[in-house]
Amino acid sequence: MLFGKRAQRDAFERQAERVFPSVFGTALRLTRSREEAEDLAQEAMVRAYEAFDRFDGTNFKAWMLRIVTNLYINKYRQRQRGPQMGSLEEDNILEPMAEAAELPDRQVFDEMVGAEVEEALGKLPEDFRVAVLLSDVEGLAYQEIAEITDVPIGTVRSRIARGRALLRKFLLDYALMEGYVKPGNQE
Numbered sequence: 001m002l003f004g005k006r007a008q009r010d011a012f013e014r015q016a017e018r019v020f021p022s023v024f025g026t027a028l029r030l031t032r033s034r035e036e037a038e039d040l041a042q043e044a045m046v047r048a049y050e051a052f053d054r055f056d057g058t059n060f061k062a063w064m065l066r067i068v069t070n071l072y073i074n075k076y077r078q079r080q081r082g083p084q085m086g087s088l089e090e091d092n093i094l095e096p097m098a099e100a101a102e103l104p105d106r107q108v109f110d111e112m113v114g115a116e117v118e119e120a121l122g123k124l125p126e127d128f129r130v131a132v133l134l135s136d137v138e139g140l141a142y143q144e145i146a147e148i149t150d151v152p153i154g155t156v157r158s159r160i161a162r163g164r165a166l167l168r169k170f171l172l173d174y175a176l177m178e179g180y181v182k183p184g185n186q187e
Helices: 002-031 034-054 060-081 104-112 115-123 126-137 142-149 153-178
Strands: none
Touching: 002 034, 002 060, 002 126, 034 060, 060 126, 060 142, 115 126, 115 153, 126 142, 126 153, 142 153
8 A cells, every 4th residue: 555655645746746737837927926926825735745646647737726826816716805904015016026946837938928917817807717727838729727716617718818909908908019019990
């Protein structure tokens, strides 16, 4: 029995190491706080390890992202129901930037999208941001996102479309300034 548990632990560790950059990157983009993202990613890993014997073996990354997203949504709902506490300073704190050596996925992501896009993502309503992140950043299929967020696939499509439309709106001034879009060609 000991050998079976060790083999199971090793199998989990191999898969967890492979997907951890995506898990942490998603947690960071959801929470917009390095400290909260670290806690969320670690809690997701612990939950996944405890439930690994129930993993169906099909898509470990999607399974892990479902755990991290569900944990985040549950914590977000708890915060909405509980007393609102915080400081005025926290409202103006910029998202901490990690060293590339600490977060390899962050370096790749930063090359693909700039701070303006990160800021625009942060402005999206929660449901839209989760759907857009899982689709456009993590590359998950609509069906996987529907399973992760526990909503119908039509709702996923709607949230992604509406989230992308808001992103276009938020990024229009930046696109004009950088020359990506010419004045008068905003459609």
